[in-house]
Amino acid sequence: MKFTRHLLMVFVVLAVICGFALLIGHSGGGTSRGLPGLRQQVPGFVGKGPGNRGPGSGFVFRRFGPGQQGLNWSSVIQTIILGTGIAGLVLAVDLSARKRRRASG
Amino acid sequence: MVEVGVLAATPVRRRRLTVRTRVDICLDTSLMLAYIVAYSFGFASVAVHEWLGLALGVVLVVHLTLHWDWVLRLTRRLWRRDGRRQAVWVIDLLLLVAMTLCILSGVLISESALPALGVHPNPSSNWNRVHSLTARLTLGLVAAHVALSWQWILRVTRQLFTRLASIGRP
Numbered sequence: 001m002k003f004t005r006h007l008l009m010v011f012v013v014l015a016v017i018c019g020f021a022l023l024i025g026h027s028g029g030g031t032s033r034g035l036p037g038l039r040q041q042v043p044g045f046v047g048k049g050p051g052n053r054g055p056g057s058g059f060v061f062r063r064f065g066p067g068q069q070g071l072n073w074s075s076v077i078q079t080i081i082l083g084t085g086i087a088g089l090v091l092a093v094d095l096s097a098r099k100r101r102r103a104s105g
Numbered sequence: 106m107v108e109v110g111v112l113a114a115t116p117v118r119r120r121r122l123t124v125r126t127r128v129d130i131c132l133d134t135s136l137m138l139a140y141i142v143a144y145s146f147g148f149a150s151v152a153v154h155e156w157l158g159l160a161l162g163v164v165l166v167v168h169l170t171l172h173w174d175w176v177l178r179l180t181r182r183l184w185r186r187d188g189r190r191q192a193v194w195v196i197d198l199l200l201l202v203a204m205t206l207c208i209l210s211g212v213l214i215s216e217s218a219l220p221a222l223g224v225h226p227n228p229s230s231n232w233n234r235v236h237s238l239t240a241r242l243t244l245g246l247v248a249a250h251v252a253l254s255w256q257w258i259l260r261v262t263r264q265l266f267t268r269l270a271s272i273g274r275p
Contacts, residue, residue: 025231076147086252090248
C-alpha cells in the first residue's frame with residue numbers, strides 16, 4: 001500500500017517534469033529531419049573540435065553501423081574514468097568539509 | 106541513500122543486513138552498471154543502448170519509489186542549517202530532472218527500440234540536443250550522487266563482505 005502510494009507520487013513528479021519538457025519542446029519548434037550526424041553510420045563518436053566543425057560534428061554521437069562486431073570496451077573505460085574522476089573530486093570536497101567541521105567542533 | 110535499513114544496535118546485529126538494504130544495494134549497483142553501459146554509447150549497438158535506456162527508466166522509478174521516504178525526510182529537514190544536506194538535495198533534484206529529460210528525449214529520438222514496438226516517433230532536432238546535453242549532465246550528477254552516499258555504500262559493502270566471509274567460514 002505504502003509502495004503504491006509512493007509509486008503514484010513518483011509518477012506525478014515524473015509526469016510534471018515530462019509535461020513541462022514536452023510543452024517547452026513543442027513550443028520551441030524544430031524540424032523532423034534530425035541532426036545529420038545521427039544519420040551517418042560511422043563507428044565511434046565525434047566531438048566538436050578544431051577541424052571538425054562541419055555537418056554532423058558537435059555534441060552528437062555517431063551511430064555504429066550494422067556491420068559492427070564485438071564490444072567497444074574503450075568507451076566504457078572512458079565513462080568509468082570520467083565518472084570516477086568527478087566522484088573523487090566530490091568526495092575530496094566532502095571529506096575536507098567534514099574535517100573542517102570536526103576541527104571547528 | 107537510505108540509511109535506516111542497517112541495523113547497528115549491537116555488535117552482533119551490526120553484521121546483519123536487512124532484506125531491504127540488500128535489495129537497495131543490489132538495485133543501486135545494477136542501476137549504476139547499467140547506466141555506465143548505457144552512457145558508453147559506442148559500447149554495443151544502438152538497439153542495446155535504447156533497450157538498456159528504457160530498462161534504466163523502469164529501474165529508476167523503482168529506485169525513486171523505494172527511497173521516497175528518504176526524499177520526503179530530507180526535504181522536511183532542508184531548512185535546517187546543514188550545507189551538506191542542502192547540497193545533496195540540490196544534486197539529487199538536478200539528477201532527477203536531468204535523468205528524466207535524458208530518458209524522455211531518448212524515447213523521442215528512438216530509432217530502434219520504439220519502432221520495434223510499433224511506435225514511430227518523429228523527433229525534432231531539439232530532442233537530439235537535449236539528449237546529449239542531459240546525458241553529459243547526468244554523468245557528473247550520478248558521480249556526485251554516488252560520492253555523497255559513500256558512507257552508506259562503505260558501511261553496507263563492509264557488512265555484506267563480513268557476512269559473506271562468516272558464511273564461508275567452517
